[in-house]
Amino acid sequence: MGAPTDIGSWLSLAALVAAALGLLYLLRPRRRRVEVPFGGLWRQVLAQSQARTFGRRWQRLWSFLLFLAVAGAVLGALGEPLWRPEPPPQRPMRWSTLLAVDVSASMATLDGRLPTTTAATWHDRLAEARREALRFLDTLPADEAVAVLAASGHTAVLAGWGSDRDVQRKAIAAATATDAGLDLRRLHLDAEAMLRGRPGARVVWVSDTGPPQSEVGPTSLAVQWLAVGPARDLTATVRDPQAATSVDTGPLDDLEVRDLRLRPVPGDRDVGTLTVQVLNRSDRALPARLAVRSSNEAQHAAGFHRDATLRLLRPIVAPPGESRHEVADLDLAEPQFAVHIEGAEPAWRDRAPWNDWAFAAVSDLRQLQVLVVGDSNQFLRGALLASGRAEVTEIAAEAFAAHIARAPRPDVVLVHQAAVAVPAQWPVWTISVAAPSDPTRTGALLQAPDLLVRAGGHPTMRGVSFQDTNFDTARTVPALPGQVVLAAAAVAGRHLPVLVATEAPVRQLWWGLDLLETDLVARISMPILAANALAWLAGDAEPLVPALPLGRPWAVELPNRRADWRYREPGVAERPARIAAGQALASSERHGIHVWVDGQGVRVARASDLPRSEDPRIAAAPGPRPVQHPAATASEHAFDLPRWAAWLLAALVALTAEWLLYLRRRTL
Amino acid sequence: MAAESGAFRDDLFDAQFLGRVEQLALLARRMATSGAQAHRRSKKIGSGLEFAEHRDYAPGDEPSQIDWALLARSDQLQIREYEEEEDLSVYLLIDHSRSMDAGPPGHVTLLDRALQVSAALAYISLSNLDRVAAVAFAQGADPPMRPVRGRGQFFTVLRALSAVTPAGRTDIGMALQQFVRYQPRKGLVVVVSDFFDPAGLGDGLKLLAHRGFQPMVLHLVDAGLLTAGSYGDVALVDSETGELREITLTPAMMDEYRKAFEAFCGDIDRAAREVGALCLRLDVAVPYDDAVLRVFRAGGFLG
Numbered sequence: 001m002g003a004p005t006d007i008g009s010w011l012s013l014a015a016l017v018a019a020a021l022g023l024l025y026l027l028r029p030r031r032r033r034v035e036v037p038f039g040g041l042w043r044q045v046l047a048q049s050q051a052r053t054f055g056r057r058w059q060r061l062w063s064f065l066l067f068l069a070v071a072g073a074v075l076g077a078l079g080e081p082l083w084r085p086e087p088p089p090q091r092p093m094r095w096s097t098l099l100a101v102d103v104s105a106s107m108a109t110l111d112g113r114l115p116t117t118t119a120a121t122w123h124d125r126l127a128e129a130r131r132e133a134l135r136f137l138d139t140l141p142a143d144e145a146v147a148v149l150a151a152s153g154h155t156a157v158l159a160g161w162g163s164d165r166d167v168q169r170k171a172i173a174a175a176t177a178t179d180a181g182l183d184l185r186r187l188h189l190d191a192e193a194m195l196r197g198r199p200g201a202r203v204v205w206v207s208d209t210g211p212p213q214s215e216v217g218p219t220s221l222a223v224q225w226l227a228v229g230p231a232r233d234l235t236a237t238v239r240d241p242q243a244a245t246s247v248d249t250g251p252l253d254d255l256e257v258r259d260l261r262l263r264p265v266p267g268d269r270d271v272g273t274l275t276v277q278v279l280n281r282s283d284r285a286l287p288a289r290l291a292v293r294s295s296n297e298a299q300h301a302a303g304f305h306r307d308a309t310l311r312l313l314r315p316i317v318a319p320p321g322e323s324r325h326e327v328a329d330l331d332l333a334e335p336q337f338a339v340h341i342e343g344a345e346p347a348w349r350d351r352a353p354w355n356d357w358a359f360a361a362v363s364d365l366r367q368l369q370v371l372v373v374g375d376s377n378q379f380l381r382g383a384l385l386a387s388g389r390a391e392v393t394e395i396a397a398e399a400f401a402a403h404i405a406r407a408p409r410p411d412v413v414l415v416h417q418a419a420v421a422v423p424a425q426w427p428v429w430t431i432s433v434a435a436p437s438d439p440t441r442t443g444a445l446l447q448a449p450d451l452l453v454r455a456g457g458h459p460t461m462r463g464v465s466f467q468d469t470n471f472d473t474a475r476t477v478p479a480l481p482g483q484v485v486l487a488a489a490a491v492a493g494r495h496l497p498v499l500v501a502t503e504a505p506v507r508q509l510w511w512g513l514d515l516l517e518t519d520l521v522a523r524i525s526m527p528i529l530a531a532n533a534l535a536w537l538a539g540d541a542e543p544l545v546p547a548l549p550l551g552r553p554w555a556v557e558l559p560n561r562r563a564d565w566r567y568r569e570p571g572v573a574e575r576p577a578r579i580a581a582g583q584a585l586a587s588s589e590r591h592g593i594h595v596w597v598d599g600q601g602v603r604v605a606r607a608s609d610l611p612r613s614e615d616p617r618i619a620a621a622p623g624p625r626p627v628q629h630p631a632a633t634a635s636e637h638a639f640d641l642p643r644w645a646a647w648l649l650a651a652l653v654a655l656t657a658e659w660l661l662y663l664r665r666r667t668l
Numbered sequence: 669m670a671a672e673s674g675a676f677r678d679d680l681f682d683a684q685f686l687g688r689v690e691q692l693a694l695l696a697r698r699m700a701t702s703g704a705q706a707h708r709r710s711k712k713i714g715s716g717l718e719f720a721e722h723r724d725y726a727p728g729d730e731p732s733q734i735d736w737a738l739l740a741r742s743d744q745l746q747i748r749e750y751e752e753e754e755d756l757s758v759y760l761l762i763d764h765s766r767s768m769d770a771g772p773p774g775h776v777t778l779l780d781r782a783l784q785v786s787a788a789l790a791y792i793s794l795s796n797l798d799r800v801a802a803v804a805f806a807q808g809a810d811p812p813m814r815p816v817r818g819r820g821q822f823f824t825v826l827r828a829l830s831a832v833t834p835a836g837r838t839d840i841g842m843a844l845q846q847f848v849r850y851q852p853r854k855g856l857v858v859v860v861s862d863f864f865d866p867a868g869l870g871d872g873l874k875l876l877a878h879r880g881f882q883p884m885v886l887h888l889v890d891a892g893l894l895t896a897g898s899y900g901d902v903a904l905v906d907s908e909t910g911e912l913r914e915i916t917l918t919p920a921m922m923d924e925y926r927k928a929f930e931a932f933c934g935d936i937d938r939a940a941r942e943v944g945a946l947c948l949r950l951d952v953a954v955p956y957d958d959a960v961l962r963v964f965r966a967g968g969f970l971g
Binding site: 031032033034035036037038039040041042043044045046048 | 767768770771778862864866890900901902903904905906907908909911913914915921924925928929932
């Protein structure tokens with residue numbers, strides 16, 4: 001009889017030995033009978049050793065437990081094949097691998113070092129994704145079933161289930177980036193449908209963003225993420241999602257341009273204020289520089305770099321958390337802006353460059369429906385028209401009630417030298433020197449008051465001064481708690497409110513003035529006041545033109561219904577726009593300024609907004625548990641121990657322990 | 669000494685044994701004549717030839733007993749007393765409880781050794797013209813055999829000893845009570861036992877001393893039983909009561925047992941000392957002739 005050659009035979013032999021040992025062990029507990037001449041002496045000895053009885057009981061208990069462990073393990077080992085038949089060893093488990101390649105627009109992003117590197121170092125993420133996918137494909141067993149899927153706004157099967165690697169390689173190589181955003185929910189649903197009922201179902205997700213679970217919630221799918229782009233480096237360092245904030249990144253990685261707002265100065269469309277919202281994720285203030293670039297044509301970071309459109313370089317210190325930084329008096333002659341946050345030190349390396357950029361475009365502001373109630377005049381009309389946003393409707397005070405019953409709600413109600421009951425939640429701008437009907441607003445009538453601005457920082461007072469302005473009369477407006485005194489009249493050392501604003505419950509303005517009783521200076525500067533007031537009353541705190549969220553469907557309002565609108569996506573050749581109901585329909589993951597131009601040269605430009613999902617820490621946080629393929633980790637699973645052998649090993653260990661205990665009792 | 673036919677145990681009292689006890693008797697006689705030991709005398713004061721002591725005259729004393737010479741020298745009226753020589757009775761009380769029979773088969777038991785030593789002492793006593801009686805005891809004392817005298821009665825003693833078989837539990841107090849209840853003549857009582865009696869030995873020895881007997885204690889032990897390789901899980905069986913006790917014998921426990929046994933031996937020594945009795949501990953591993961010689965050397969038997 002030859003010696004056993006395979007591990008299974010050895011283990012079988014070991015099982016027999018263990019069973020024999022177990023049998024011997026079962027026989028062992030029979031106590032030897034020892035006849036002693038005088039049991040009383042032993043009783044005395046036992047009584048003296050009462051102090052150690054507890055320990056001996058423990059020893060017996062341990063022995064008993066070990067015996068049970070031995071018996072249980074041996075029974076488990078012997079019974080294993082009966083109650084858990086092992087799969088045929090010659091047929092290891094196979095995966096059904098759905099290889100999903102992200103072909104959304106963000107995969108066309110060029111990654112590489114800026115800006116001194118040569119063009120050879122630039123590569124887009126899809127190329128890297130193809131390489132990763134092919135590399136993974138090469139690790140699979142030849143007969144393993146694989147399907148290749150391209151995912152963006154919708155999913156497309158590039159290669160169906162099969163094991164023909166050549167077909168699958170060609171499918172991967174043919175994957176091209178689309179201009180659509182990524183719909184992770186759809187990908188998840190489609191993947192589930194494709195994998196339903198297949199053995200060893202798993203998804204291998206090749207993308208620059210997190211696996212589907214990160215947005216669609218917990219899933220039963222086993223997902224392995226092959227990260228590409230900047231996320232690849234981050235996933236190498238991020239292990240624990242709870243420790244995401246402690247990722248050892250460079251200072252630039254902690255800085256992000258969260259938001260960018262561009263607001264023309266009221267009354268002067270060529271000058272504006274740029275508000276940059278910076279997020280500092282670290283716990284310390286970081287010095288940085290804001291590079292403001294403007295251009296007529298540039299639409300993305302590379303374009304702004306290429307065109308050398310730097311307008312301003314402002315050093316800032318970003319405190320921890322969010323902070324706002326304003327750049328005032330910005331020339332808006334070039335309507336497309338980009339702000340880039342740069343490190344104070346040139347050596348800083350940034351592994352998340354995309355969130356250091358933000359874009360803004362000057363667009364036409366929406367028109368405001370202004371309902372003027374009462375006696376209007378030419379100066380007031382001129383001021384409202386000069387603001388460039390007001391579409392004015394004038395009615396008499398007596399017709400107000402009937403008008404509001406049939407007409408849509410205006411954006412602002414301007415009550416001019418009249419007294420009407422305006423619905424509570426409507427923004428109201430009251431200009432009157434007459435005694436108002438509201439008893440709480442009854443104030444004194446001042447003659448030739450000297451007005452002083454008291455709240456210069458208020459949006460309605462921006463750029464406003466009453467110096468050298470003469471008023472014949474003014475009526476004081478008692479300010480209630482919580483209201484802001486915008487301007488006051490200095491009377492006998494006291495400041496009596498004349499211009500008052502309130503935020504809650506709705507924005508309202510009270511002016512105790514009459515334009516007809518002012519000099520020319522006030523009349524001429526009234527457009528600035530009116531533009532400020534209308535913008536504030538209409539809710540200027542909200543973005544006038546909201547940015548386009550990346551990866552979502554867009555419907556951009558166009559000024560006309562022409563059919564020859566063309567869409568200029570950042571970094572992509574111009575193409576016909578999809579038009580429906582006077583709106584341009586699109587979606588993109590290219591961060592920058594998106595432009596639609598019609599045949600007459602009418603332009604609509606909208607900046608995009610970087611979604612939160614592009615946050616590298618969110619993307620890099622491990623979602624589903626990575627799945628290791630047996631072939632990829634062949635060295636780790638060179639020998640799969642049968643379960644019964646594990647039982648047997650446990651029995652042997654317990655038996656050894658018990659044997660040692662027994663020997664200790666027996667022979668010491 | 670010629671062997672006499674009779675029913676006695678050949679395994680204990682064979683020809684070699686008989687020859688050896690003869691040698692022991694000669695040795696004992698030599699030791700006695702060398703002055704180291706005298707013939708055993710009774711303590712009885714009487715009318716013998718050996719002067720014992722003076723005592724004050726009391727009315728009623730015989731005038732012939734007055735030491736007139738002393739009266740003439742010191743003007744003291746004293747009576748001369750003489751030791752009264754009489755036969756010494758030697759009682760061999762042999763414990764035959766089951767504990768005396770403990771040990772593995774083929775092993776010399778305490779009872780075997782007790783019988784051999786008792787037989788040797790009996791022969792020596794008979795050679796010394798003492799009266800000898802063997803009494804077996806366990807829970808109680810068997811009726812003593814009629815004391816015999818003279819070497820010719822040695823086989824009577826052997827037959828009596830051969831009839832002793834292990835039985836019962838040890839109760840020394842009760843056994844000695846019963847022994848004295850038979851009202852034997854005063855004499856030397858040699859108690860041969862392992863003394864494994866929960867009640868102890870003290871009361872019994874005191875009773876013997878109180879009744880005028882001279883007790884002598886031969887404590888037989890089996891040291892081999894203490895050091896047997898009996899570690900581990902064992903069931904201890906009391907050879908007398910049959911009580912079963914399952915314990916795990918560890919070296920530490922064996923040490924404690926040895927300490928307890930030493931304390932037990934100390935109690936026996938103390939009980940013997942309290943009544944002025946000789947106590948000798950004999951290991952069963954020691955041959956019987958050496959044991960007898962040890963008895964001789966310790967004194968108290970040849971005297």
